[in-house]
Each structure stands twice: as C-alpha cells, then as structure tokens.
Amino acid sequence: MAEPINVVVTGAAGQIAYSLLYQLAAGSVFGPEQPINLRLLDIPPMMEVLQGVVMELDDLALNLLREVTPTADPAVAFKDAAAAFLVGAMPRKQGMERKDLLSANVKIFKVQGEALDKFARKDVKVLVVGNPANTNALICSHYAPSIPKENFTAMTRLDQNRAQAALAARLSVQVDRVQNVIIWGNHSSTQYPDAHHALVHLPTGAKPVPEAVNDDAWLNGEFVEKIQKRGAAVIAARKMSSAMSAAKAAGDHMRDWWIGTRPGKWVSMGVVSDGSYGIPKDIVFSFPVTIKDHQFKIVQGLPINEFARAKLNATAKELEEERAEANSVLEQ
Ligand code: NAI
Incomplete structure (x- = not known):
C-alpha cells in the first residue's frame, strides 16, 4: 500500500466538513489504496467541538485513516500537505454587507496562502470551498507564489x-x-x-x-x-x-x-x-x-x-x- 498523504480540511468543526471527512477517510476521494493523515484546522474556540469530530473519526475504525491532527495553527495544518480543502470561512451574519464578508474572508485566505507557501508540498492541490470561493482562491494563490497557480481551484x-x-x-x-x-x-x-x-x-x-x-x-x-x-x-x-x-x-x-x-x-x-x-x-x-x-x-x-x-x-x-x-x- 502507498505511503500516507497529508490532507488538510479547514473549517473542520463545521457542517460541510462533517459530511466531507467520512468520504476522505473511507477512500472515496483519493482511492481505496491511498492511506491519509488528516490535518483538521479550525479556530481556537472550536477546538472542543473538533475533539468530538476526532473521536468520531476514531470510531469509524477505518484502515485508510492514519494520523488525525486537530489544530488551530496553520503551520501545523499545512505541513507537507498534498491536498487541501479550504472550507473554513467567516459566515455571513445578519446586517453584514457583502463587502464586510469579503474583507473578513480575504484576510483568512491571505494567512492560509502564506502558510501553504511556507509549509505545504509544492505540488499541493488546493480546493477552495469557503465563500466567496473564486476570489478567496485567487488571494490564496497570490500569497503562495512558490506554488504554481494551476494548483489553486475554486468549487463550482x-x-x-x-x-x-x-x-x-x-x-x-x-x-x-x-x-x-x-x-x-x-x-x-x-x-x-x-x-x-x-x-x-x-x-x-x-x-x-x-x-x-x-x-x-x-x-x-x-x-x-x-x-x-x-x-x-x-x-x-x-x-x-x-x-x-x-x-x-x-x-x-x-x-x-x-x-x-x-x-x-x-x-x-x-x-x-x-x-x-x-x-x-x-x-x-x-x-x-x-x-x-x-x-x-x-x-x-x-x-x-x-x-x-x-x-x-x-x-x-x-x-x-x-x-x-x-x-x-x-x-x-
Ligand atoms: P460552518 O459555519 O458550519 O463551518 C465553518 C467553519 O469554519 C467553522 O467551524 C468556523 O469556526 C471555521 N473557520 C472560520 N474561520 C476559520 C479560519 N480562519 N480557519 C479555519 N477555520 C475557520 O459553515 P459550512 O456550512 O461548513 O460552510 C463553509 C463555507 O463553505 C462557507 O463559506 C459557505 O458559504 C461555503 N459554501 C460554499 C459552497 C460552494 O459551492 N463553493 C457551497 C456551500 C457552502
């Protein structure tokens, strides 16, 4: 069997991640022969919730799933990442203008782009799901100049x-x-x-x-x-x-x-x-x-x-x- 690859999911305590993680651990994305280490990134107030998700991942009892690392530190999450699902983003709150939302999220994707640049594999495949997904992907790529632009995509x-x-x-x-x-x-x-x-x-x-x-x-x-x-x-x-x-x-x-x-x-x-x-x-x-x-x-x-x-x-x-x-x- 192949060596495990590191797969990052951000927003790992959120609702999309909750449905995504099983697919990853069960081999329906990277294939049934590819073991994975999951790096789960969320913000510090969500660490307790994330522990619950980690317990459930353990309880899946799936062979392909090797290490699971919950963290609030992008440096830990993106270390040697081969694939990254950037799901975590600031949700739109009542009374928030589109511009406020964009502003909060652009800053998140700048930080994550910088972390990818420093710590991830140069052939990492990055999928941005968090909205505004297209522009977040552009910003992320911009702040990761050592990784080819083709490695950044947004979900449609x-x-x-x-x-x-x-x-x-x-x-x-x-x-x-x-x-x-x-x-x-x-x-x-x-x-x-x-x-x-x-x-x-x-x-x-x-x-x-x-x-x-x-x-x-x-x-x-x-x-x-x-x-x-x-x-x-x-x-x-x-x-x-x-x-x-x-x-x-x-x-x-x-x-x-x-x-x-x-x-x-x-x-x-x-x-x-x-x-x-x-x-x-x-x-x-x-x-x-x-x-x-x-x-x-x-x-x-x-x-x-x-x-x-x-x-x-x-x-x-x-x-x-x-x-x-x-x-x-x-x-x-
Ligand atoms: P959610 O609110 O349930 O989860 C988001 C998670 O992201 C939360 O746990 C939050 O703490 C975390 N988060 C916030 N800032 C973060 C940061 N800086 N680093 C790491 N994690 C962070 O939201 P849900 O439903 O999982 O949706 C996530 C995103 O996906 C939203 O932006 C939503 O608009 C977007 N979306 C995109 C779709 C697409 O087709 N491209 C479709 C559906 C949703």
Missing part, C-alpha cells in the same frame, strides 16, 4: 451537480445519462449554467441536450435561474446552507483532479484564467476542464453565442469587481 462542482440533476429530472433519465453541462464564471448568482454543449444518452443514442429538451426558453430562463438560486432555496428551507451536497461536490472535484476525467467528459472548476474564451486573466473563473495526470486543461473551441457571451461577460465583471475590493482590503 455543486452548481454543476445541481444542473446535471435538474436536466436529468427534466428529461426523465438517470443522472449519469447527462454529461458535459458547464458552469461558467463565479460561484454566485451571476454564474452561467450552460446546457448548450451537454449530451444526454437516451435508449436511442446520444443527443444534444438542447435538442432533447426542445425548449430554449426554459434552458435560457427557468433552468439558469433555478441553478443560480438553488443555494438560496436550500437556505430558505433548511435555515442552514447546503452541506451534504457541498461536501459531496468537494469530494467529486478533488477525486477528478486526483484520478482524472473519463474520455469525452469534462467537469467545471474555478481556475486562474489564462484568457481562454476572452475572459480577463488573473481572475478565478469556472471553465469546463479535462484532467489527466493531475493536470487540468481548459476545454477549447466551444462556440459561444451572443446570449452566452453576455452571461460570461457579466460574471467576469463581477469577479473583477471582487478582485478590486479584495485588493483594497489587502492594501489597508
């Missing part, structure tokens, strides 16, 4: 999974029959869930989703809005944000990054823009990617119609605004 996989499930329901097929739906842009309500390049596998063969749905008004209207607002709908019903589905999506994202995508299939990830599709460079933008040997490649050459262009521009503009706000906080 939950949006992709939501979109895939919504299309499968609309077409009355199982969810794995739908592939290659894309999430473009920010993990926010400006994201563009795009089904125009997706395929559905029907008993009669593969068909483009727009042809199978045969209702462009729905695909460009109700479908897009449903995915953009799904997170808010879960909060309204549950009085808490999506946790089980967010944890599953984080596992999906990291597993594909670690193990690779299957031929002909692509997945969406927030990655540092290289200018593909005319998107400004130096923002973390969600693109369709394929992955091989731990490296992703942005899928090139998809036709972008006028409707899509406007959506891509709007979400890119929001990300540029977030970057400017983040920079102004960091300059203070």
